[in-house]
Amino acid sequence: MNVERHNLYIGQLHISKETKYKFFYLIARRANRIPLAYLLKKIYFYGLEFHISKGVFIPRPETESIIVCATQLIKDKSKKVNILDICTGCGVLAICLAKVFPFSKVIATDISKKAVNIARKNVFSHKLQSRVKVLGADIVPKNLCKKFSLIVSNPPYLTADEIEQADEEVKKEPICSLYGGENGMRVIDKILQMAPDFLERDGFLIMEVSPSQIQYFRELKNTKLSLISIYNDICGTERFVVLHKV
Numbered sequence: 001m002n003v004e005r006h007n008l009y010i011g012q013l014h015i016s017k018e019t020k021y022k023f024f025y026l027i028a029r030r031a032n033r034i035p036l037a038y039l040l041k042k043i044y045f046y047g048l049e050f051h052i053s054k055g056v057f058i059p060r061p062e063t064e065s066i067i068v069c070a071t072q073l074i075k076d077k078s079k080k081v082n083i084l085d086i087c088t089g090c091g092v093l094a095i096c097l098a099k100v101f102p103f104s105k106v107i108a109t110d111i112s113k114k115a116v117n118i119a120r121k122n123v124f125s126h127k128l129q130s131r132v133k134v135l136g137a138d139i140v141p142k143n144l145c146k147k148f149s150l151i152v153s154n155p156p157y158l159t160a161d162e163i164e165q166a167d168e169e170v171k172k173e174p175i176c177s178l179y180g181g182e183n184g185m186r187v188i189d190k191i192l193q194m195a196p197d198f199l200e201r202d203g204f205l206i207m208e209v210s211p212s213q214i215q216y217f218r219e220l221k222n223t224k225l226s227l228i229s230i231y232n233d234i235c236g237t238e239r240f241v242v243l244h245k246v
């Protein structure tokens with residue numbers, strides 16, 4: 001109805017038939033477990049508003065910790081950092097990092113065309129076209145020859161069983177944003193393989209993973225990367241790994 005919520009209680013509002021119809025249509029869809037974000041077509045992340053649409057992963061509040069973690073690793077916000085966001089989805093990490101580091105240049109990649117389109121729309125809404133480029137790619141484009149001080153990623157990391165046990169709403173999200181192969185590590189492994197080639201000598205890779213994958217990082221056998229810290233999510237569960245080049 002385009003009014004503030006309090007007007008619904010205090011005003012003598014005339015609710016048109018059309019509004020009632022739209023309202024009950026949305027309620028019916030929500031009753032079918034369609035996520036609210038897909039109905040409202042917008043979400044909030046790190047205090048900013050973003051477009052979202054069916055077919056694109058809905059950002060979760062815990063992922064905001066990647067931004068906090070980045071600001072702890074790179075204290076000087078006026079630094080001209082090059083940032084790469086792999087698996088950007090609707091672009092929240094790329095856009096928030098570009099805002100937090102106002103002199104940064106950001107490249108964001110995603111394999112899904114729908115995600116790339118929505119991420120570009122969000123970059124445009126936040127007027128960041130000159131500093132944030134969104135590219136369609138499997139991990140990174142083949143011709144990318146750039147080094148980054150910071151690589152971030154929230155890749156798909158669930159197993160088939162974990163998806164099976166998830167809420168109905170989660171199952172309405174695109175499978176390629178959730179499923180990380182048999183052990184959940186398919187995309188993570190690809191990122192671990194390519195990251196050393198794209199990281200600056202003192203650069204960082206921050207990645208969100210499943211709590212069950214943290215042990216893998218503790219015992220990481222990668223000659224080019226080493227684990228420097230593990231961060232908890234807002235529920236106190238270990239969920240973020242920070243790695244750097246050996």
Ligand SMILES: C[S@@+](CC[C@H](N)C(=O)[O-])C[C@H]1O[C@@H](n2cnc3c(N)ncnc32)[C@H](O)[C@@H]1O
Pocket residue numbers: 057058059060063086087088089090091092093109110111112115137138139140153154155156157176177178187
């Ligand atoms: C869990 S979502 C994260 C989206 C966003 N970073 C966020 O936190 O809201 C994972 C994203 O990875 C993308 N993706 C899956 N496989 C990929 C690949 N091989 N290369 C690039 N992107 C991939 C999916 O399309 C999806 O948008």
